[in-house]
Amino acid sequence: MSQVLSDGSQSRPWHAQSQWSQCSQEQLADADGGRRTLAGNVVVGSIGRSCSFASMMARASRQPPASWACDAELRGPWRSVTRPSGRHRMRDSIVDRRTWLEERRAAVQAAYDAEASTYADDPYPVEVQHRFVARLLDTCPPGGIVLDAPCGTGLYFPLVAASGRSVVGIDQSAGMLEQARARSIAVSLQHVGLQELAFDREFDAVMTVDAMENVFPEDWPVVLGNLHRALRPGGHLYLTVEETGEAAIADAFAALSARGLPAVRGEVIEGDVAGYHFYPGREQVFGWLEAEGLRIAEEETEALDGWAYWHLLLRSR
Numbered sequence: 001m002s003q004v005l006s007d008g009s010q011s012r013p014w015h016a017q018s019q020w021s022q023c024s025q026e027q028l029a030d031a032d033g034g035r036r037t038l039a040g041n042v043v044v045g046s047i048g049r050s051c052s053f054a055s056m057m058a059r060a061s062r063q064p065p066a067s068w069a070c071d072a073e074l075r076g077p078w079r080s081v082t083r084p085s086g087r088h089r090m091r092d093s094i095v096d097r098r099t100w101l102e103e104r105r106a107a108v109q110a111a112y113d114a115e116a117s118t119y120a121d122d123p124y125p126v127e128v129q130h131r132f133v134a135r136l137l138d139t140c141p142p143g144g145i146v147l148d149a150p151c152g153t154g155l156y157f158p159l160v161a162a163s164g165r166s167v168v169g170i171d172q173s174a175g176m177l178e179q180a181r182a183r184s185i186a187v188s189l190q191h192v193g194l195q196e197l198a199f200d201r202e203f204d205a206v207m208t209v210d211a212m213e214n215v216f217p218e219d220w221p222v223v224l225g226n227l228h229r230a231l232r233p234g235g236h237l238y239l240t241v242e243e244t245g246e247a248a249i250a251d252a253f254a255a256l257s258a259r260g261l262p263a264v265r266g267e268v269i270e271g272d273v274a275g276y277h278f279y280p281g282r283e284q285v286f287g288w289l290e291a292e293g294l295r296i297a298e299e300e301t302e303a304l305d306g307w308a309y310w311h312l313l314l315r316s317r
């Protein structure tokens with residue numbers, strides 16, 4: 001069901017259009033603690049199967065939606081259990097990855113909805129973001145149009161407006177969009193997820209600031225593809241990638257696995273992560289950028305207190 005927003009645009013609920021409808025069983029089976037190699041390959045637990053994550057995504061997108069009742073192909077302690085009747089047993093301590101990730105995405109949406117009205121009260125350092133947004137705006141023609149996806153409360157709208165460009169914002173959180181709308185700067189605000197973006201060569205520049213950490217590994221290629229497709233030829237994309245220490249990643253993976261949850265290494269759901277963070281390795285990100293045809297024009301690593309932001313200014317190869 002779509003919702004008409006105050007600017008006349010229509011919201012497109014992510015749960016009605018999830019990219020999960022294009023994911024294969026095999027792809028999800030790789031979530032059973034599979035170790036991702038530097039080349040972006042996945043070595044699956046004790047089975048030792050190795051295959052390219054990018055090729056899995058390509059294959060998945062060519063396939064019709066997979067049946068979740070195909071238990072034989074699933075591996076790992078978290079797999080959903082199929083009764084002889086073919087129906088799934090309601091989960092107890094065992095949960096399938098798709099269900100778990102849908103819950104995680106809903107948790108992120110709820111977390112931002114809940115904190116939207118006070119989000120701006122707790123600022124964090126954004127000097128480097130400001131610098132990269134300014135660099136991004138320099139790449140835009142005068143009077144150009146910028147997509148801020150997701151825009152949150154519209155923190156960077158004033159910078160865009162001051163440069164003489166116009167801005168369109170999208171976000172999956174209605175609460176955050178409400179705050180963004182109060183700024184009365186964006187020419188359009190749309191209630192839509194990064195995974196469901198359907199813009200086609202409409203923007204001179206795109207920014208995705210402090211948000212990719214909420215995106216599952218399975219959705220990274222889809223999201224990068226959507227952001228890239230939104231750009232006009234020659235346009236630039238400013239993207240941040242949050243990073244954290246190996247020990248934190250290892251501890252989180254051990255804890256989630258011990259709870260029988262279908263996590264992959266890099267996923268964190270507890271602490272200051274709004275319900276879900278994924279920290280990909282740089283080699284993995286390089287692989288996704290390469291597959292999408294995006295090259296790094298500028299980059300900077302900003303070390304913070306126990307974590308970091310990797311700032312990337314990207315353009316088509």
Ligand SMILES: C[S@@+](CC[C@H](N)C(=O)[O-])C[C@H]1O[C@@H](n2cnc3c(N)ncnc32)[C@H](O)[C@@H]1O
Binds near residue numbers: 150171194211
């Ligand atoms: C930390 S805030 C950053 C917002 C803004 N880019 C900024 O820098 O102020 C993260 C935002 O990402 C949004 N978000 C997270 N996952 C999303 C998704 N899959 N699709 C669209 N928005 C998402 C949240 O609702 C939230 O507004």
